[in-house]
Amino acid sequence: MKKIILFELNEVPQKIVEYYCKCRPNSTLARIRNSTKKFETYTENKGHLSPWNTWPTLHRGVTNQQHYIADFNQDLTEVDKEYPPIWKILTEAGVKVGMFGSLHSYPMPKSLENYEFYVPDVFASGKECFPKNVEIFQDFNLKLSRESARNVERKIPFGDAIKLLINVPELGFKLDTIADTGAQLIKERIKPWQKVRRRTYQTILSFDVFYKLLEKTKPGFVTFFTNHVASSMHRYWGACFPNEYETVQFEDEWLDTFENEILFTMDKADKMIGRLCKFTDKNPDYLLLVTSSMGQNAFESQPTETQLYITNKDAFMKMLGLGKGSYEFMPAMYPQFNVQVEESGISKFRDHLNTFTINGNKAEYREHANGFFSVDLGHPNLTSAEISVNGQEISIDQSGLENVEIQDKSGTTAYHIPEGICFAYHPSFNENGTQTTISSAEICPMLLNNFNVKVPDYMPKTNYNLAEA
Structure with missing residues (x-):
């Protein structure tokens, strides 16, 4: 049995991982890609695919034909009783859990027994968190998310930002994160189009808070969700891969401006994964599992005015x-x-x-x-x-x-496909690069097997053991 870090890299497909490793041969992903357990995943969900219905499939081990989760903030009381998410199953089995940002995690559990930390997703209706000191950050995070849903809001909630600065040591922000974020605000003054990168910096700040909680509490199972690469792919796939379209309807200036935005967001994801790999190296009782619940691919589009x-x-x-x-x-x-x-x-x-x-x-x-x-x-x-x-x-x-x-004139240049990624890293692994195809609904029972927790009868049966080298 291993402790598990579940890094939820929303909507990233295998194509982007391979493209990134080719462009960044010295990156963490390029370094570990041949020594990880690899799974190409696909979601069996029917109808329109979206993260709010594919992540419940991964977390609960059933498709949307059973869980019927279709929208954020719908009442999940009955669904949680019949098909509970992985974090609920594990805490009830006595496993210590830390949950950070996974979708459909609001409202807070009535009982926090066996939770080391619990920070709901950015679509939460309230700022409630555990531990309570994280609420200062969550309040700031929710406000930024509401105000920059499609166009990035130019103003910054300075009152909340000052509260954050006062609590920097307690929340865990690194000095290089603070410096990088400050540099970003300066760059926006010089190149206003770079305001679109603020969504990524929300994730960077969130990760620092998460990492501090991880280091402090070391739960048996932890999750961290990020949407920053998915957001960039939707908007800028057309700038990164213009040859994948029958007709390129965007102007050359737009293509030149945004051609490296997916690489930029992947650079930040790679840095987070690198920190988690180092954490796993120092704490070999942990295993890092990076996964998406589906992927994206090119989608014919035009500039959105x-x-x-x-x-x-x-x-x-x-x-x-x-x-x-x-x-x-x-x-x-x-x-x-x-x-x-x-x-x-x-x-x-x-x-x-x-x-x-x-x-x-x-x-x-x-x-x-x-x-x-x-x-x-x-x-x-x-x-x-x-x-x-x-x-x-x-x-x-x-x-x-x-x-x-629309600020950046981006349309939906990439959209959802069933195929996603899943790979496991541990310093003892020495895989040969082979890849197995599994349904995303198999990931939940695979995790339960690792913790020797009985897999419910409604989930698919799987014999995969993540912990075996």
Whole structure:
């Protein structure tokens, strides 16, 4: 049995790992690639693939045909009872766990027994964390995520930043992280387009906090989630791999500006993986497992000048028949909009949504239990937006919607594919580079096998043993 560090490198496919190792032959990934246990993973999920349905498959050992998790902040009370996530299974089996940022980890567990630390994902509705001193950072992190969901917000919440600086020693920020972050803010002044890199620096700061908790508590099982490479691939795959498209619709200046952004984000991921490899070398009772729940590949796209977003949420809800006090906004990944509606307003809201059209097309939405709704927006490059509810036209100014100009003009130049990555590092491994293909749903039972915890009957059976050299 080994202690496990699960590094969740969201949506990174094998192609990007190979490309990175070729471009950076002296990187950690290039150094360890031939001495790791490798698995090419694929998700068996049906329908639209997204991180909010593929990570639950990996964490719970069942596909979306069983867990039905489709949106952030939907009520998971019953799902958690029937198909609990890996961290819940392990803590109930007596394994000490540290959880940092894994998706669908909010709200906090009612019992923190056997948790050494617990920091929910960036779509959490509140800043609650364990230990409590991390809440200062989580509050800052959540605010940055809300304000820079599509366009990176130019301002910085300085009051919260000062609180962070006061707590630098306790939170674990390294001096080179502080210096690197400061240099980034200066570079933005010289080259404003580099503001897009702030998303990556959120991850860098998060990793320092995570690493301090890891070193201090040394749990049996830990997770760390990062989306910074996935975000870059969606936007800039077209700049990195322009030859993969039948028609390149982006201007040369855009291609030249952003051609190295995926490499930049992978450099930062490689540095984190390097620190975890060194930690594993010093603590050989640990094993490092790097995985994604799916991947990305080229997706035909065009420059995105504008997208239709909700910029006045209360006006949007008023248009759909509800007044203040009858709903609660829930965090979501743009361009999705999540809202919890009180029972008395559910029927009215649903009826209005069913007649809500944009340029004659019905808006898409999903309704979950207890009045939780997810509405899909983000319509690109609209020359006009004709809004209608119940057959009545509504001006865009009254609708709460706005055609928002997109900062970097990036469209979705890469999108989700079933295939992902999974590789295990330990200093004792001496693999020959062979790679096994497994379903991502097999990773959870594989982890349970490592801890000698009984695999539930609903999970796939697997004989893989991560700890064997």
